[in-house]
Amino acid sequence: MAVLHAWRAARVTPLGELHAPPRMTAVLVRLIVQVVLVASLWNGLYDRTTVAAGMSRDQAVTYAVLAVLASRLRELDQYAGRDTVIQHMHFGTIVYWYLRPLSPARYHALRALGEQVYGAAWALAGYAVCLAAGVVEPPRSAAVAGVFVLSLLLGQLVLYHVMLLLDQMCFWTVRNSAAMLILIFAQNLMSGVYAPLWFFPAWFRTLSTFLPFQATLNVPLSLYVGRIELSDAPLQLAIQAGWVVLLHLFTRFLWRRAARRVISQGG
Amino acid sequence: MIGSIEVRSLSRSFHTTVRRPGFTGALRSLVNPERAVKHAVSDISFDVAPGELLALLGPNGAGKSTTIKMLTGILTPTSGEARVAGVVPYEDRERNARNIGAVFGQRTQLWWDLPVRESFAILRDIYEVPMAEHATRLKEFDDILELSSFWDTRVRHLSLGQRVRCDLAAALLHDPPVVFLDEPTIGMDVVVKEQVREFLRHQVEQRGRTVLLTTHDMTEVERLAERVVLVNHGRLVLDGTLDEIRRKYGSTWQVRATLADAHTEVVPPPGIALLRQEGPQVVFGPDGPDAPTVHQALKAVIERYEVTGIAIDEADLEDVMRAAYVHAGPGAKGA
Numbered sequence: 001m002a003v004l005h006a007w008r009a010a011r012v013t014p015l016g017e018l019h020a021p022p023r024m025t026a027v028l029v030r031l032i033v034q035v036v037l038v039a040s041l042w043n044g045l046y047d048r049t050t051v052a053a054g055m056s057r058d059q060a061v062t063y064a065v066l067a068v069l070a071s072r073l074r075e076l077d078q079y080a081g082r083d084t085v086i087q088h089m090h091f092g093t094i095v096y097w098y099l100r101p102l103s104p105a106r107y108h109a110l111r112a113l114g115e116q117v118y119g120a121a122w123a124l125a126g127y128a129v130c131l132a133a134g135v136v137e138p139p140r141s142a143a144v145a146g147v148f149v150l151s152l153l154l155g156q157l158v159l160y161h162v163m164l165l166l167d168q169m170c171f172w173t174v175r176n177s178a179a180m181l182i183l184i185f186a187q188n189l190m191s192g193v194y195a196p197l198w199f200f201p202a203w204f205r206t207l208s209t210f211l212p213f214q215a216t217l218n219v220p221l222s223l224y225v226g227r228i229e230l231s232d233a234p235l236q237l238a239i240q241a242g243w244v245v246l247l248h249l250f251t252r253f254l255w256r257r258a259a260r261r262v263i264s265q266g267g
Numbered sequence: 268m269i270g271s272i273e274v275r276s277l278s279r280s281f282h283t284t285v286r287r288p289g290f291t292g293a294l295r296s297l298v299n300p301e302r303a304v305k306h307a308v309s310d311i312s313f314d315v316a317p318g319e320l321l322a323l324l325g326p327n328g329a330g331k332s333t334t335i336k337m338l339t340g341i342l343t344p345t346s347g348e349a350r351v352a353g354v355v356p357y358e359d360r361e362r363n364a365r366n367i368g369a370v371f372g373q374r375t376q377l378w379w380d381l382p383v384r385e386s387f388a389i390l391r392d393i394y395e396v397p398m399a400e401h402a403t404r405l406k407e408f409d410d411i412l413e414l415s416s417f418w419d420t421r422v423r424h425l426s427l428g429q430r431v432r433c434d435l436a437a438a439l440l441h442d443p444p445v446v447f448l449d450e451p452t453i454g455m456d457v458v459v460k461e462q463v464r465e466f467l468r469h470q471v472e473q474r475g476r477t478v479l480l481t482t483h484d485m486t487e488v489e490r491l492a493e494r495v496v497l498v499n500h501g502r503l504v505l506d507g508t509l510d511e512i513r514r515k516y517g518s519t520w521q522v523r524a525t526l527a528d529a530h531t532e533v534v535p536p537p538g539i540a541l542l543r544q545e546g547p548q549v550v551f552g553p554d555g556p557d558a559p560t561v562h563q564a565l566k567a568v569i570e571r572y573e574v575t576g577i578a579i580d581e582a583d584l585e586d587v588m589r590a591a592y593v594h595a596g597p598g599a600k601g602a
Binding site: 015091093099 | 343378421
């Protein structure tokens with residue numbers, strides 16, 4: 001099977017980044033600034049209180065900083081490397097995805113895997129520094145750490161499929177910039193990047209349960225800081241897995257539909 | 268059959284929305300869109316033998332690219348059938364992909380941010396080409412296309428000529444028996460064009476690849492193709508060898524003769540017209556559909572008149588193709 005031999009496609013993003021040192025410097029600077037500001041903000045917010053929204057200062061700071069680091073796992077950059085669906089649609093080069101013995105769906109997944117592994121390297125490095133500096137707390141137990149990793153993996157799979165939906169939209173609309181802006185805002189707001197979801201009103205959290213975003217970050221981060229107890233983990237993991245299956249089936253259906261559209265949009 | 272292309276009554280239509288002019292028209296199109304059917308390719312049939320280079324020609328919008336996209340499996344025909352190396356391309360895209368290579372003009376399949384050699388390595392893995400075979404083939408391509416001087420450069424920093432040479436190599440790295448080239452030399456300088464032509468000749472003559480080439484460059488057609496298929500308005504206009512087409516449509520020659528006696532009464536031979544006469548200088552041209560070839564006309568003029576000087580002007584291939592478009596209406600088949 002071509003997919004077994006095509007692992008090199010997963011190297012596209014990391015290699016491209018390594019060949020562009022200014023981009024790596026920008027990522028580093030942004031990450032440092034974000035972590036420092038977010039940690040300062042949440043420490044400041046807890047100046048006059050010890051517990052808010054059921055979270056202690058340490059829990060809130062750890063959640064917020066980990067959210068910043070985890071958001072590095074998959075960069076929402078649609079224009080780097082000229083190898084995104086929107087750019088291939090724009091330049092008419094999407095046809096080449098259909099001229100290889102590796103389906104576009106598998107190629108897209110391999111590329112995303114490479115991107116996420118590359119992002120994970122940044123996140124892990126940031127995590128190690130933050131842990132050593134005492135900015136974030138370590139997991140309370142090995143079991144919590146294990147469940148967190150599993151939940152984070154499922155969350156990344158959910159996020160991959162959400163991003164894939166946006167990419168697939170390009171087969172019908174060519175551009176997806178407006179949808180991308182909405183998605184980035186929704187993803188950051190409803191997954192807990194802007195603020196832990198526990199600080200939002202009950203109706204908002206109820207609404208979030210019907211959307212996939214909270215499954216991407218809020219669930220694993222809440223498990224890490226102990227805001228979701230380990231005893232509730234199986235249900236949360238099952239919900240995340242449910243989102244993965246649902247989104248996978250839907251995106252698979254869209255890949256088949258997109259194959260019929262490729263010519264009219266791809267030139 | 269490995270390397271052959273068979274096309275039978277291939278047609279492709281697109282449903283489009285008619286865009287009305289002006290603001291009101293745009294609003295009407297939005298509220299009540301008018302749908303129209305565009306026949307991009309209609310009932311086209313032809314074969315390409317293994318190891319043959321066929322030029323698929325036609326004006327812009329004639330249906331060349333649509334035909335190529337059906338043969339590469341990107342597009343499913345509305346009706347008709349095509350087989351490329353024994354595979355129906357649009358029914359089995361992945362199997363077809365192993366049999367074909369393709370270059371679409373200036374659209375690159377290389378990875379923009381990576382050095383060219385990384386792109387080649389990714390394609391090698393995708394096509395499961397053994398390392399040793401990959402290295403040998405790369406060396407062969409480098410010998411003709413001189414890739415090694417820039418294959419460690421990132422694609423975004425290559426010139427157009429360098430990039431297209433790399434794209435050609437990338438399309439052939441998995442040793443496909445059939446190659447589709449959609450205007451591969453567009454925008455390139457003459458030196459690189461010649462390099463690419465030499466590469467293609469080598470691939471056809473030495474490697475036995477079947478090549479289907481579309482181009483607007485008639486020099487390229489003359490240097491590379493023995494046979495051409497002309498399409499216009501989505502229909503096949505003619506299919507024949509360059510000689511056949513020249514015989515049929517290349518009748519825009521002129522024979523310029525200097526007569527020994529300026530007062531000779533000139534009555535041209537049958538099928539030949541007197542175009543101009545100024546003193547002893549006379550110019551003959553073809554007269555009607557049964558006009559002789561330029562060489563027959565030359566012989567007839569020399570036999571009939573006493574001449575002190577004679578020269579011929581033959582139409583180039585571009586003129587021939589223009590004549591072919593004009594004379595052979597849509598739907599005419601065969602040269």
